[in-house]
Amino acid sequence: MVIDPGHGGKDSGTMGSKLKEKDVVLPVSLKVAEYLKQYASDIEVIFTRKDDRFIELDQRPIIANKAEADLFVSIHANAMPPGNPGVYGTETYVMGTKNEGRNFEVGKRENSVILLEEDYKEKYQGFDPESPEVNIMFEIMQEAYQENSIILAQNVEEQFSKRAGRKSRGVKQSSLWVLWNTAMPSVLIEIGYLTNPDEERDLGNEQVQDYIASAIFRAIRDYFEYVKTTEN
Numbered sequence: 001m002v003i004d005p006g007h008g009g010k011d012s013g014t015m016g017s018k019l020k021e022k023d024v025v026l027p028v029s030l031k032v033a034e035y036l037k038q039y040a041s042d043i044e045v046i047f048t049r050k051d052d053r054f055i056e057l058d059q060r061p062i063i064a065n066k067a068e069a070d071l072f073v074s075i076h077a078n079a080m081p082p083g084n085p086g087v088y089g090t091e092t093y094v095m096g097t098k099n100e101g102r103n104f105e106v107g108k109r110e111n112s113v114i115l116l117e118e119d120y121k122e123k124y125q126g127f128d129p130e131s132p133e134v135n136i137m138f139e140i141m142q143e144a145y146q147e148n149s150i151i152l153a154q155n156v157e158e159q160f161s162k163r164a165g166r167k168s169r170g171v172k173q174s175s176l177w178v179l180w181n182t183a184m185p186s187v188l189i190e191i192g193y194l195t196n197p198d199e200e201r202d203l204g205n206e207q208v209q210d211y212i213a214s215a216i217f218r219a220i221r222d223y224f225e226y227v228k229t230t231e232n
């Protein structure tokens with residue numbers, strides 16, 4: 001499987017009052033891999049990044065597809081527009097074209113790193129993360145992977161609320177580039193809102209990061225156990 005810590009390098013992702021998304025999601029991602037190594041060592045983990053480096057968005061699914069990975073888990077932190085500090089909680093996204101309201105905003109923000117790449121116009125062939133027409137490009141759904149993606153997403157949100165003490169905002173759909181381009185079940189996890197002062201403090205706390213990572217680990221472990229039983 002592939003663990004994809006969001007952003008990195010010149011792409012900070014979103015910002016809280018002091019924390020940068022790229023700096024919060026990396027330690028959580030590394031901890032998930034540590035748990036997997038310790039308690040589910042048969043699950044092989046590949047990282048898209050293990051340090052603070054910039055990776056072009058299209059490379060993330062390419063890394064996973066080249067490795068013929070069986071699962072893609074992208075880890076991010078969320079933000080509200082200024083003036084909405086009260087919103088907090090976790091969300092786990094699967095690929096989808098029902099981009100209503102906030103889900104569209106999250107898709108737009110997480111896709112927008114493309115604009116930092118010089119040759120994005122050729123590379124993404126007219127894909128404009130700032131345009132609502134982006135939805136048209138996502139009409140072909142990954143039907144084959146959708147069911148398993150949703151099962152993992154539900155595991156993650158359940159673990160967050162029942163075992164890690166987070167407020168789950170549920171499983172959602174959005175047209176996210178990295179999910180659309182991975183040829184395997186894939187989810188994008190938003191571990192909390194950096195624009196909520198309490199949650200920002202939590203996400204910067206090593207113990208909370210550990211709870212979040214262990215919740216993601218258990219969700220992945222349970223997912224692979226489920227896949228194994230349905231295959232046999």
Ligand SMILES: [Zn+2]
Nearest residue numbers: 006013076077
């Ligand atoms: Zn992000």
